[in-house]
Amino acid sequence: MNVSEDESQLSAIARQGSGSACRSLFGGYVKWITGKEDDGSDSLAVQLVDEKHWEDLFIIIVLERCRGIELQSFWAYVHAIFSHDTQANLEMSFGCSQTMTLGRD
Secondary structure (H helix, E strand, O other), X not given: OOXXXXXXXXXXXXXXXXXXXXXXXXXXEEEEEOOOOOOOOOXXXXXXXXXXXXXOOOOOOOOOOOOOOOHHHHHHHHHHHHOOOOOOOOOOOOOOOXXXXXXXX
């Protein structure tokens, strides 16, 4: 990008829009650090590994129940994830530790 801010500053600025926005600046496996400051200045994303970390990555989504989220909204979210050019900005919440996930287990 042709801007003077570094990636962490850009991430904090994007976070003012949403958590997804701050993660979208990076490819690969990205962690959103919610921070503790009231003004949100320390809420930003950090790239843990780049998009080339896994040779093949397959994702299966099983919708067991829809706990308060409208299905239309859920499928719009899924579509947004898989229509991204690199398909790399995936938030994984499978209950695995980062060590296991980053270790390609």
